[in-house]
Amino acid sequence: MDGPSGEEMESAPPSPDPRARWRDAALLLPLVGLLLFLPPLISVFFSTRPVLGVPLIVAYVFGAWLALICLTAWLSRRLTDTDGDP
Amino acid sequence: MLTWNTIVLTCLAYVTVLFAIAFWAEERARRGRMGWLRSPLIYTLSISVYCTAWTYYGAVGSAARGGLDYIAIYLGPTLTFIGWWYLLRKLVRIARDQRITSIADILSSRYGKSTRIGVIVTFIAVIATTPYIALQLQSLTVSFAVFSTLVEGDATPGADGITAFWIAMGLALFTILFGTRNVDANERHYGVVTAIAVEAVVKLVAVTSVGLYVVFWLADGPAEVFATPVTEELLTSAEFGPRWVTLLFLSATAVVCLPRMFQVTVVENVDERHLATAAWAFPLYVCLISLFVLPIAITGLQLMPEGTNPDLYVLTVPLLTGQNTLALLAFLGGFSAATSMVIVSAIALSTRKSNNVIMPVWIWMRTPSPEASGDVRGAVLISRRVSIGVILGLGYIYYRLTSGSEALASIGLISFLGAAQLLPSLVAGLYWHRATRAGAITAVLAGFAVWAYTLFLPSFGGGVLVSEGVLEHGPFGIALLKPQDLFGAGIADPLVHALVWSMMFNVGLLIVGSLLSRQTRLEPLQAEAFINVFGARGDGDGMRFTRTAKSEDLFELAQRILGRETAHRIFAEIARSQGKPYGLPDPAPDLTARLERELAGAIGAASAHAMVSQISGRGRVSVGELIRMADETAQIVNYAQELEAKSRELEETAAQLRRANAQLTRIGEQKDAFLSQVSHELRTPMTSIRSFAEILRSTDALEADQAARFTGIIHEESMRLTRLLDEILDLSVLESGRVALRRDRMEIATVLDQAIASTAALTAQRGVRIHTDLAPGLAVDADVDRLAQVMINVISNAVKYGLGDPPEIRITSGFDADSVVLDIADNGPGIPRADQGRVFEKFARLGESTLAGSAGLGLPISREIMRNLGGDLELLARGPGATFRLRLPRPGAHHAAAE
Numbered sequence: 013m014d015g016p017s018g019e020e021m022e023s024a025p026p027s028p029d030p031r032a033r034w035r036d037a038a039l040l041l042p043l044v045g046l047l048l049f050l051p052p053l054i055s056v057f058f059s060t061r062p063v064l065g066v067p068l069i070v071a072y073v074f075g076a077w078l079a080l081i082c083l084t085a086w087l088s089r090r091l092t093d094t095d096g097d098p
Numbered sequence: 099m100l101t102w103n104t105i106v107l108t109c110l111a112y113v114t115v116l117f118a119i120a121f122w123a124e125e126r127a128r129r130g131r132m133g134w135l136r137s138p139l140i141y142t143l144s145i146s147v148y149c150t151a152w153t154y155y156g157a158v159g160s161a162a163r164g165g166l167d168y169i170a171i172y173l174g175p176t177l178t179f180i181g182w183w184y185l186l187r188k189l190v191r192i193a194r195d196q197r198i199t200s201i202a203d204i205l206s207s208r209y210g211k212s213t214r215i216g217v218i219v220t221f222i223a224v225i226a227t228t229p230y231i232a233l234q235l236q237s238l239t240v241s242f243a244v245f246s247t248l249v250e251g252d253a254t255p256g257a258d259g260i261t262a263f264w265i266a267m268g269l270a271l272f273t274i275l276f277g278t279r280n281v282d283a284n285e286r287h288y289g290v291v292t293a294i295a296v297e298a299v300v301k302l303v304a305v306t307s308v309g310l311y312v313v314f315w316l317a318d319g320p321a322e323v324f325a326t327p328v329t330e331e332l333l334t335s336a337e338f339g340p341r342w343v344t345l346l347f348l349s350a351t352a353v354v355c356l357p358r359m360f361q362v363t364v365v366e367n368v369d370e371r372h373l374a375t376a377a378w379a380f381p382l383y384v385c386l387i388s389l390f391v392l393p394i395a396i397t398g399l400q401l402m403p404e405g406t407n408p409d410l411y412v413l414t415v416p417l418l419t420g421q422n423t424l425a426l427l428a429f430l431g432g433f434s435a436a437t438s439m440v441i442v443s444a445i446a447l448s449t450r451k452s453n454n455v456i457m458p459v460w461i462w463m464r465t466p467s468p469e470a471s472g473d474v475r476g477a478v479l480i481s482r483r484v485s486i487g488v489i490l491g492l493g494y495i496y497y498r499l500t501s502g503s504e505a506l507a508s509i510g511l512i513s514f515l516g517a518a519q520l521l522p523s524l525v526a527g528l529y530w531h532r533a534t535r536a537g538a539i540t541a542v543l544a545g546f547a548v549w550a551y552t553l554f555l556p557s558f559g560g561g562v563l564v565s566e567g568v569l570e571h572g573p574f575g576i577a578l579l580k581p582q583d584l585f586g587a588g589i590a591d592p593l594v595h596a597l598v599w600s601m602m603f604n605v606g607l608l609i610v611g612s613l614l615s616r617q618t619r620l621e622p623l624q625a626e627a628f629i630n631v632f633g634a635r636g637d638g639d640g641m642r643f644t645r646t647a648k649s650e651d652l653f654e655l656a657q658r659i660l661g662r663e664t665a666h667r668i669f670a671e672i673a674r675s676q677g678k679p680y681g682l683p684d685p686a687p688d689l690t691a692r693l694e695r696e697l698a699g700a701i702g703a704a705s706a707h708a709m710v711s712q713i714s715g716r717g718r719v720s721v722g723e724l725i726r727m728a729d730e731t732a733q734i735v736n737y738a739q740e741l742e743a744k745s746r747e748l749e750e751t752a753a754q755l756r757r758a759n760a761q762l763t764r765i766g767e768q769k770d771a772f773l774s775q776v777s778h779e780l781r782t783p784m785t786s787i788r789s790f791a792e793i794l795r796s797t798d799a800l801e802a803d804q805a806a807r808f809t810g811i812i813h814e815e816s817m818r819l820t821r822l823l824d825e826i827l828d829l830s831v832l833e834s835g836r837v838a839l840r841r842d843r844m845e846i847a848t849v850l851d852q853a854i855a856s857t858a859a860l861t862a863q864r865g866v867r868i869h870t871d872l873a874p875g876l877a878v879d880a881d882v883d884r885l886a887q888v889m890i891n892v893i894s895n896a897v898k899y900g901l902g903d904p905p906e907i908r909i910t911s912g913f914d915a916d917s918v919v920l921d922i923a924d925n926g927p928g929i930p931r932a933d934q935g936r937v938f939e940k941f942a943r944l945g946e947s948t949l950a951g952s953a954g955l956g957l958p959i960s961r962e963i964m965r966n967l968g969g970d971l972e973l974l975a976r977g978p979g980a981t982f983r984l985r986l987p988r989p990g991a992h993h994a995a996a997e
Contacts, residue, residue, distance in 0.1 A: 035183065038181070038183035038184065039184060041180045041181065042180050045176065045177045045181075046177060049170075049177075051338045060330050060333050062321070065322075065324060065325070067324055067329060074385070074389065077173070078385065080180055080381070081180075081378050083180075084377050084381065085377075085378035088182075088377050089374070091183060091374060
């Protein structure tokens with residue numbers, strides 16, 4: 013689920029400004045979120061088949077959600093660490 | 099066990115505690131001890147005001163009706179927050195730089211500080227929030243009703259309305275006490291924010307407790323909850339179609355566009371870095387709060403009898419299973435959710451209404467007298483209090499009109515779409531330079547109108563403005579204009595339908611309107627300030643004017659607020675701590691920080707911060723200042739250009755002066771040379787006259803013929819002297835132009851004949867032949883004698899200097915449109931190029947030869963005569979001999995006759 017964003021960040025071309033990479037990732041993250049929660053992808057997981065006792069769709073939504081939150085937390089630290097702006 | 103009194107008392111106690119917390123936080127902030135008051139945690143928790151009573155009760159109801167649909171309401175804000183770096187950070191920075199206090203403020207500021215757009219947006223925001231306030235009243239009322247039916251055993255009809263009325267009154271009072279105790283410079287309410295943060299914790303704890311109870315107490319873990327047959331039915335009822343997308347979009351925009359969300363997210367933000375924390379912490383909060391919604395809904399559907407309001411499962415499930423304390427906690431959570439939302443909304447809206455509508459009117463009405471600041475503060479507070487009352491009153495009216503019948507979630511969504519009408523103009527304002535005020539106003543008004551027609555008015559069920567007949571068949575029976583099926587597009591879901599049409603009109607008109615209209619003078623500046631708020635690099639630091647504060651300025655400020663003594667003491671202390679025994683301290687950060695703290699005690703933290711940062715220039719320079727600076731720069735440039743022009747002028751004058759000076763020097767030299775020439779010329783005859791006169795006087799025995807010869811020489815010499823003096827006199831008169839020459843019509847040939855006759859002796863003596871070839875009948879207006887004099891001069895000059903072998907002089911004439919010329923050419927050696935310029939100088943004898951009887955004044959005099967006759971005497975540069983050209987103006991009468 014977090015594959016696309018992770019790979020994008022790794023394969024980003026080397027930039028003279030290290031912050032540029034994190035900024036691009038920051039732009040990408042909500043787009044990845046949209047992708048995860050909009051019909052083509054979310055419909056794939058539209059099933060009530062239980063996974064560990066929880067219906068697949070519920071597990072998918074909350075799982076993707078938490079993954080996005082973790083990625084954002086990690087990225088936010090990167091952005092504020094390198095950004096010396098008060 | 100749970101009595102009506104218990105509930106009311108609990109509520110009152112809870113409110114009192116909240117009020118105490120708020121008061122304490124306010125006091126702490128006032129004393130400048132911010133500490134954790136300005137921590138990212140408090141900020142994140144305060145943003146959770148997004149989760150209102152609707153979340154609390156409505157989400158469960160929504161889940162019980164439509165499965166996973168409710169999650170979209172939380173996923174939207176999650177997306178907005180994880181993209182914080184691009185939108186929210188920009189908004190926060192702009193709000194800080196431009197001292198923005200509301201969403202109406204930011205739009206009015208972006209579109210040229212327009213009051214009109216501020217008023218419009220405020221109006222729309224109040225209308226759009228009304229359903230939301232009503233929603234809180236409704237949820238509180240029904241939750242009270244749950245307890246009253248449970249305790250009293252029956253619900254009196256109409257009791258709901260009365261409960262709602264008292265709730266509205268209570269909330270208004272509460273909000274006024276909370277939110278309008280003072281006027282902050284930058285509209286930050288530390289007390290309220292802290293209280294809201296506490297309420298956020300209560301909400302989360304309450305709903306999680308109920309969730310845990312349901313999942314692990316009533317059931318044996320999530321597997322058992324989801325294993326019920328209801329699950330299948332519930333989950334498959336959701337489909338990820340247009341409604342899902344609509345909900346995602348609306349909730350994503352609501353987190354920015356709803357007045358209360360803008361207030362807590364943008365206005366109450368004290369530090370941009372807090373956003374970085376909120377970016378993941380707020381999504382986490384909403385994720386946690388929605389985690390147990392589905393299990394509670396499923397359990398509720400299973401346990402509760404048919405016909406129970408699913409909106410209240412959070413309360414009724416614990417009550418049914420006998421967990422009264424848990425139910426009370428859940429009730430408090432809902433109470434928190436509703437109160438926090440109403441308080442923040444009312445504060446945000448009343449600030450906005452008072453700033454954008456009431457204050458301008460009030461100031462306009464009282465223009466004649468300059469007001470004391472205390473007076474204005476009082477007026478601001480009163481206008482805000484009245485506004486709060488009005489807003490809650492509107493909410494109550496809406497609640498009564500819709501008779502509290504609808505499901506909670508759908509009411510909330512009406513508000514969301516209303517607020518979303520501001521989004522296109524807001525986003526365009528942040529990213530599109532060409533967006534204009536006219537475009538924004540038309541877009542917002544059109545979007546709002548469509549929203550009101552397709553969603554807001556129909557929500558009254560045909561009660562207000564739009565009758566049931568209109569809903570059914572369209573106005574005047576025009577089916578294409580049916581409010582809930584505009585243009586017969588056949589969109590079934592009213593929310594999706596309203597969203598599609600309102601946004602289509604909104605965005606379309608924004609683009610078209612902006613392209614067709616012009617920006618006002620201020621708009622391009624503001625657009626630039628908004629779009630490039632982070633500077634050209636766009637990576638954070640931005641173009642900032644680092645004006646370091648001067649200690650003098652800070653001291654001035656401190657003196658005014660703290661008084662002379664205290665200011666002296668503080669500044670002396672700081673100076674000593676900096677190691678300066680006397681004088682003002684250096685404007686180091688410790689000075690500003692200390693000063694800010696000291697000032698905070700006197701005027702409040704926010705005001706102190708604003709004042710000090712204004713002086714120390716940590717904020718951005720305002721547009722007004724920029725304009726003034728630009729003006730000054732323009733003036734300086736103008737001035738510099740003027741100076742440059744002046745100095746160029748001066749240089750030219752200096753050059754002219756230098757040229758004039760050189761000329762004067764040369765003329766002076768010429769005059770000296772002339773004088774020495776004159777004295778020399780006079781001296782030679784004078785010497786011979788004197789010596790012969792002496793001989794005549796001293797020698798007695800002088801032979802008669804010798805004496806006669808001597809007197810002859812004396813006579814000749816004195817004649818020469820006289821001639822010379824005559825010539826000099828003549829020249830000076832001619833040069834000064836004071837002589838009036840006669841003008842008689844004559845034939846030029848006649849004059850020439852006369853001149854040739856006069857020089858006959860000279861030419862005969864040298865054997866010079868003169869050839870004349872004159873055009874017949876050439877007449878001029880001239881002085882006969884003077885013209886003849888010139889000819890004689892030139893001819894004798896030619897005879898003297900220019901003799902070829904055989905000696906010849908050729909005289910020709912010619913004429914053109916406006917002059918007659920006479921060329922006198924000899925066949926001699928000509929005049930060397932180097933001497934040509936000196937021919938007309940006085941006493942200029944070319945070569946070595948000096949001629950008796952001429953002092954070298956002939957040619958200068960001749961030229962002066964010609965010039966006085968309106969013509970000229972020139973030396974033609976054509977060889978081999980010398981050619982002089984006499985030029986005279988051609989008389990008009992003759993000109994006509996000659997044709």
